[in-house]
Amino acid sequence: MTPDAILDVLVIGAGPAGMAAASAAFEHGARTVLLVERDNRLGGILFQCIHNGFGLYRYREELTGPEYAELDIERLASSQVIIQSETFAVDIVRDDALLRVLLIQRGKADWVCTKSVVLAMGCRERTAGAISLPGPRPSGIYTAGSAQRLMNIQNIKIGTRAVIVGSGDIGMIMARRMTLEGSSIAAVTEIMPHPGGLARNIHQCLHDFDIPLYLSTGISNVYGRHRVEGIRIAPVGADGTLEDARGRDIECDTILLSVGLIPENELSRKAHVMLDPRTQGAMVDARCMTSIPGVFACGNVLHVHDVADFVSEEGSLAGKSAAIWSQKPIIPRISVPVSCGQDIRYTVPQKINEPGDIVISLRVLKPRPSCRIIVKQGNRVLAKKSFIRLQSSEMVRIPVTIESIESVEVVCETT
Amino acid sequence: MYLFTYASVGYTRFMENFDIAIIGAGVVGSAIARELSKTTARVVVFEQHADVAFGISGRNSGVVHSGIHYKPGSLRARLDVAGNAGMEKLCRDLYVPFERLGKLTVAFDQSQTMELERLKEQGDANGVPGLDLLESSQMRTLQPGIAGIKALHSPTTGIVNPMMLTIALAEHAYQNGVSWKFLHTVESITTENHNSFIIGCSTLDGFRSYKASIVVNCAALHANKIAAMTAFNEHTVYPCRGEYYVLDKRLKDELNILVYPVPSAHSGGLGIHLTKTTEGNILIGPSNEYIDDPDDESSTRPVMEILKNEGNELLPSLQTSDFIRSFAGIRPKLTPPEKGGYSDFVITSQPDLPNIIHLLGIESPGLTSAPAIAEMVTGLIDNRLPLKLKREWKPSFHDNDELYRRAYPASHYPLAERQEMIEANPDFGSIICRCEEISKAEIVSAIKRMFGPITIIGIKNRSRISTGRCQGGFCIPRIVSILHNEFGIQSKDIWLKGPDSPLFEGTLRQSGGYHDT
Numbered sequence: 001m002t003p004d005a006i007l008d009v010l011v012i013g014a015g016p017a018g019m020a021a022a023s024a025a026f027e028h029g030a031r032t033v034l035l036v037e038r039d040n041r042l043g044g045i046l047f048q049c050i051h052n053g054f055g056l057y058r059y060r061e062e063l064t065g066p067e068y069a070e071l072d073i074e075r076l077a078s079s080q081v082i083i084q085s086e087t088f089a090v091d092i093v094r095d096d097a098l099l100r101v102l103l104i105q106r107g108k109a110d111w112v113c114t115k116s117v118v119l120a121m122g123c124r125e126r127t128a129g130a131i132s133l134p135g136p137r138p139s140g141i142y143t144a145g146s147a148q149r150l151m152n153i154q155n156i157k158i159g160t161r162a163v164i165v166g167s168g169d170i171g172m173i174m175a176r177r178m179t180l181e182g183s184s185i186a187a188v189t190e191i192m193p194h195p196g197g198l199a200r201n202i203h204q205c206l207h208d209f210d211i212p213l214y215l216s217t218g219i220s221n222v223y224g225r226h227r228v229e230g231i232r233i234a235p236v237g238a239d240g241t242l243e244d245a246r247g248r249d250i251e252c253d254t255i256l257l258s259v260g261l262i263p264e265n266e267l268s269r270k271a272h273v274m275l276d277p278r279t280q281g282a283m284v285d286a287r288c289m290t291s292i293p294g295v296f297a298c299g300n301v302l303h304v305h306d307v308a309d310f311v312s313e314e315g316s317l318a319g320k321s322a323a324i325w326s327q328k329p330i331i332p333r334i335s336v337p338v339s340c341g342q343d344i345r346y347t348v349p350q351k352i353n354e355p356g357d358i359v360i361s362l363r364v365l366k367p368r369p370s371c372r373i374i375v376k377q378g379n380r381v382l383a384k385k386s387f388i389r390l391q392s393s394e395m396v397r398i399p400v401t402i403e404s405i406e407s408v409e410v411v412c413e414t415t
Numbered sequence: 416m417y418l419f420t421y422a423s424v425g426y427t428r429f430m431e432n433f434d435i436a437i438i439g440a441g442v443v444g445s446a447i448a449r450e451l452s453k454t455t456a457r458v459v460v461f462e463q464h465a466d467v468a469f470g471i472s473g474r475n476s477g478v479v480h481s482g483i484h485y486k487p488g489s490l491r492a493r494l495d496v497a498g499n500a501g502m503e504k505l506c507r508d509l510y511v512p513f514e515r516l517g518k519l520t521v522a523f524d525q526s527q528t529m530e531l532e533r534l535k536e537q538g539d540a541n542g543v544p545g546l547d548l549l550e551s552s553q554m555r556t557l558q559p560g561i562a563g564i565k566a567l568h569s570p571t572t573g574i575v576n577p578m579m580l581t582i583a584l585a586e587h588a589y590q591n592g593v594s595w596k597f598l599h600t601v602e603s604i605t606t607e608n609h610n611s612f613i614i615g616c617s618t619l620d621g622f623r624s625y626k627a628s629i630v631v632n633c634a635a636l637h638a639n640k641i642a643a644m645t646a647f648n649e650h651t652v653y654p655c656r657g658e659y660y661v662l663d664k665r666l667k668d669e670l671n672i673l674v675y676p677v678p679s680a681h682s683g684g685l686g687i688h689l690t691k692t693t694e695g696n697i698l699i700g701p702s703n704e705y706i707d708d709p710d711d712e713s714s715t716r717p718v719m720e721i722l723k724n725e726g727n728e729l730l731p732s733l734q735t736s737d738f739i740r741s742f743a744g745i746r747p748k749l750t751p752p753e754k755g756g757y758s759d760f761v762i763t764s765q766p767d768l769p770n771i772i773h774l775l776g777i778e779s780p781g782l783t784s785a786p787a788i789a790e791m792v793t794g795l796i797d798n799r800l801p802l803k804l805k806r807e808w809k810p811s812f813h814d815n816d817e818l819y820r821r822a823y824p825a826s827h828y829p830l831a832e833r834q835e836m837i838e839a840n841p842d843f844g845s846i847i848c849r850c851e852e853i854s855k856a857e858i859v860s861a862i863k864r865m866f867g868p869i870t871i872i873g874i875k876n877r878s879r880i881s882t883g884r885c886q887g888g889f890c891i892p893r894i895v896s897i898l899h900n901e902f903g904i905q906s907k908d909i910w911l912k913g914p915d916s917p918l919f920e921g922t923l924r925q926s927g928g929y930h931d932t
């Protein structure tokens with residue numbers, strides 16, 4: 001392979017993370033940037049999110065998903081980023097200091113060589129199998145995101161009366177969407193004692209449409225051998241198991257599952273990137289570099305976000321870092337952990353290795369009343385942030401300035 | 416939905432007439448149909464579902480058993496060992512994934528060791544090749560980390576993709592002239608005389624009747640219902656459900672060989688254990704519960720719980736996201752719940768109506784035995800209606816139609832080979848199912864290969880779409896687009912498995928919608 005065939009940055013996935021990463025890589029001096037996307041258009045999941053609520057932080061404006069994507073697409077168009085859609089990256093291997101990625105597209109399958117890779121493949125939805133949905137296997141059971149695509153892009157009416165299992169954001173948004181399209185939503189159920197999605201979606205998607213939300217409620221059966229005919233919901237008892245005897249049957253022809261997202265790291269695994277079991281994404285440092293030098297990760301493949309704006313921000317950071325790496329690869333000599341103290345579920349980054357201004361993203365283990373998040377190095381407090389109430393579903397972002405390479409601890413204290 | 420219309424559509428004045436009618440398009444019915452396709456007999460298969468392998472043949476462990484578990488001299492022993500011996504060639508001829516992994520039956524204490532010795536003797540008597548008792552160190556070279564004090568190694572045990580085996584047998588029979596009537600539920604069999612029967616079926620277009628001189632009942636869970644139609648009431652079929660979990664392929668290297676516990680004497684199954692599919696998924700199961708309804712293929716909460724716990728014990732590295740799907744298969748047992756255990760297959764001409772052949776109680780190892788059962792049944796038929804071989808019959812497909820029929824998906828083969836496929840048909844590069852890396856070319860082939868109604872499960876069984884960790888979340892919307900763009904099938908006409916299981920209600924707006932693939 002000739003030297004000019006070596007890319008500076010290869011970005012995998014053109015959702016908000018990948019688009020921002022590709023643009024940022026180009027803006028930070030990478031000369032050859034290739035952005036590959038398996039769909040036939042850019043935007044990733046944004047394209048099917050026709051509701052508004054995007055861009056509040058980034059543009060101080062309420063945009064729909066496609067509108068938000070459009071701005072990134074314009075930014076890309078003004079760069080010299082090479083874009084290949086309908087292309088699947090299926091393998092990554094390290095080859096001395098370089099990386100090789102196997103790309104497959106209509107009519108072609110070949111390896112490309114690159115100095116750096118940005119992983120931005122997003123996430124997938126948890127399925128009926130993952131939540132042990134009982135019953136036979138009738139038609140009419142969809143994950144909320146697939147249903148969203150089928151309705152919003154493919155003009156398909158899925159069913160007339162649905163129960164939504166899980167109170168994730170996509171589920172709640174689909175509850176509103178299906179109602180607006182003339183279907184009825186019998187209920188949204190949530191196995192946890194608290195909702196899975198954002199407070200604004202509970203108000204705007206459920207309360208405003210009188211859709212009941214049943215917390216601490218699981219599914220004890222599904223009826224219908226051919227098409228869904230109903231579902232049996234039951235409360236979660238004190239011991240954590242379902243109390244079927246106290247359950248009740250709800251008639252419906254459709255079940256949507258909104259039971260969580262899993263970062264899609266099959267490709268990262270093939271590249272032997274070290275994953276964090278808490279986020280199910282890569283372990284990264286403050287510039288989004290994974291355990292494999294030259295491989296960066298951002299967006300939902302790194303950890304599941306609740307707001308696209310922050311995905312874009314992380315994407316820009318990863319793209320910039322990849323561009324810098326492609327010009328001057330420096331492997332830091334020491335790196336120290338960012339550890340999760342009291343009541344913290346995870347942090348990203350999981351480690352730091354250079355001084356500078358960084359943002360620590362985190363989630364708490366369980367919903368908290370009045371509390372304070374503290375970031376410290378030893379006894380020195382780097383940052384503090386107080387909350388009147390903090391949901392475990394809300395991602396918290398705390399900017400801190402790192403001056404010395406000592407381990408960082410994050411804790412959540414009740415106030 | 417139906418892609419093309421059949422000759423049978425519209426009113427036919429004369430009843431269609433066949434030499435041999437097979438009831439049930441499972442692996443047994445399909446193997447018999449293929450065996451008979453070697454002859455000049457006119458053969459028809461009636462199936463209540465929309466496709467082959469929608470019964471138990473698509474819902475089992477897919478293990479090609481060696482034959483150690485069956486009483487010497489029994490049909491199960493004889494047909495299993497013969498089926499096992501021929502499986503490799505059959506699968507090669509018909510491009511079906513088959514692997515001879517071998518199996519360890521493991522003893523944990525002294526009494527089980529004695530049972531192992533008995534199993535070895537029994538296996539030797541049945542003519543099972545290569546049996547060997549292994550000490551724990553030898554066991555561990557075959558499967559590192561395995562517990563237990565002694566094991567019986569049966570090297571001929573294998574695994575097969577049961578859906579693809581059934582489909583291949585049926586498709587091959589179809590290519591060789593067998594007629595298939597899907598969505599035909601046999602409701603009545605009337606005897607005109609000793610060698611002429613009228614078979615009445617309910618269909619989507621109402622009741623239809625057909626004539627045949629031989630009837631073969633391979634209706635498995637409903638075989639006693641069919642038998643009752645000709646007043647053959649010797650046997651009762653007791654449905655006994657086995658539930659499974661399917662695990663992510665991530666774990667495929669955890670199991671190099673099949674590992675079974677020593678079965679307890681009265682259990683009607685071989686115990687909950689791990690097996691591997693030819694695709695590399697590990698299965699946990701099957702459970703063993705007698706149920707009343709032969710069609711209740713539900714997964715149930717309590718059993719799912721047991722299977723999960725068992726799985727966590729057998730595979731400590733298991734994560735919750737590894738459980739990608741559950742399913743259940745139902746054994747057509749001839750032994751009642753209070754008795755448990757097994758009885759032998761019943762394969763017999765009805766004494767008072769010898770042109771009717773019943774197959775009852777074809778539970779495990781029915782999959783392994785199917786090819787040998789087919790030969791035996793053909794022998795029984797030949798006694799009643801002498802069969803003549805066709806000269807033009809070939810053991811493999813006539814695949815000049817350029818459809819994809821290889822044993823594994825294109826992504827399984829080395830890059831150079833894959834590039835050749837892409838060269839010949841660029842659609843091999845368009846990936847539609849992300850988890851299994853199945854291309855558009857393979858999906859279109861699968862649809863074109865169907866010789867009955869098109870269903871999503873039928874496409875899945877032929878191409879493996881949506882069998883991975885996202886369970887179709889990604890590919891189903893895209894397959895809907897392929898059906899729309901390439902085959903002109905509207906969303907309201909797409910069936911999951913049949914006319915009663917439409918995927919969708921229809922469209923939201925009269926026009927619009929974007930179908931890209």
Ligand SMILES: Cc1cc2nc3c(=O)[nH]c(=O)nc-3n(C[C@H](O)[C@H](O)[C@H](O)COP(=O)(O)OP(=O)(O)OC[C@H]3O[C@@H](n4cnc5c(N)ncnc54)[C@H](O)[C@@H]3O)c2cc1C
Binds near residue numbers: 470602746
């Ligand atoms: C849990 C489980 C695990 C197993 N594991 C193994 C294994 O590892 N190895 C092995 O060798 N075997 C195994 N078996 C056994 C094997 O799966 C069966 O023996 C085999 O599939 C039976 O095939 P069949 O064609 O008789 O039944 P089926 O596949 O059920 O076919 C019968 C067909 O008849 C149709 N039918 C019924 N009534 C009518 C009607 N009135 N009109 C029209 N059509 C009708 C049905 O729809 C069905 O398609 C297992 C079975 C179970 C349940």
